Amino acid sequence: MIARIFIFIILATLLPDLYVYRRYIRHRFDLSLLMRLLWWVPGAAMVAVTLVYAMIDDFAPANLTLFNIYLFMLGLIVVPKLLFVLSSIAGRGVRRMTRGTRNWGNYFGLLLVLGLLYVLFTGSMTGTDHLRVRRVTVRVPDLPKSFDGYRIVQFSDIHLGSMRSELLERAVEQMNRQRPDMIAFTGDIQNMRPDELTRHTSTLRRLHAKDGVYSVLGNHD
Incomplete structure (x- = not known):
């Protein structure tokens, strides 16, 4: 399964890391080399695990518990950064067109990330405990x-x-x-x-x- 989309996952992991590093971390002179390197550790780990799963011949790995943890970490690490970066890039474009002084895409991206994390944690911890019955009446013409x-x-x-x-x-x-x-x-x-x-x-x-x-x-x- 991962083999079909592993290139997309790797790009979605590394490109946002590169964008954030170049825009917000590289020019921070008060950060030590170790702190700068630590920024790349989560993404590098996700890329490594993604490559491992991409080399599995079966559609799904035998240990689904570890695989589910991997999917959860994608939602926790990769997707939030991707949403923020896309919003930031869009905000930069709007700022140039309107000649503004502030990138509102960054703030919108942070709101998206907070919303995503809320859905991720509530959905995986409490959302699965709720059952709801929806009653829908369907009217079919000429039904016996x-x-x-x-x-x-x-x-x-x-x-x-x-x-x-x-x-x-x-x-x-x-x-x-x-x-x-x-x-x-x-x-x-x-x-x-x-x-x-x-x-x-x-x-x-x-x-x-x-x-x-x-x-x-x-x-x-």
């Missing part, structure tokens, strides 16, 4: 009257490899509580490997609908 009030529960992208058993049990309970006529699963039941389903099989078997439970495979399945 026998389908009037037909209730379909649709769910997708549960990615069982990173889903806690307690949360899945709550989800199954919520779905059954809707008394559905049909349950439709619409993709990405696993992260990478079919064996992720093994420990959840007994829970998924508790799904019940009058006309059955159906599944459409996603790009991870």
Whole structure:
């Protein structure tokens, strides 16, 4: 998987580091050589790990825990710097066109970074604990009257490899509580490997609908 986009990841890692170093670090004479070198350490580490994963023949590595940590670090280290640099460059362009004296793109970039970090941490720590049932009424012209009030529960992208058993049990309970006529699963039941389903099989078997439970495979399945 990483082999397909590793060049983009490396460029997205190194180019923002180079931009920030040239614009804000290189001319800081009060910084020691060690402090200047430390700036490159996180990016160099991400490039090294990216190259390791790019050389793996399988679509996904065997140790998904380490791989998930790598993806988290991409969101923590690489993406924030990329967003800031893109905003900064755009701000420089606006400043030149308006002949302004301040690069507002830097401030906007900092806001984007703070928003990204908020989403990253809340999504990975607390966001996965929330379940919400959305009820949507679909009106279909010329639908046979026998389908009037037909209730379909649709769910997708549960990615069982990173889903806690307690949360899945709550989800199954919520779905059954809707008394559905049909349950439709619409993709990405696993992260990478079919064996992720093994420990959840007994829970998924508790799904019940009058006309059955159906599944459409996603790009991870």
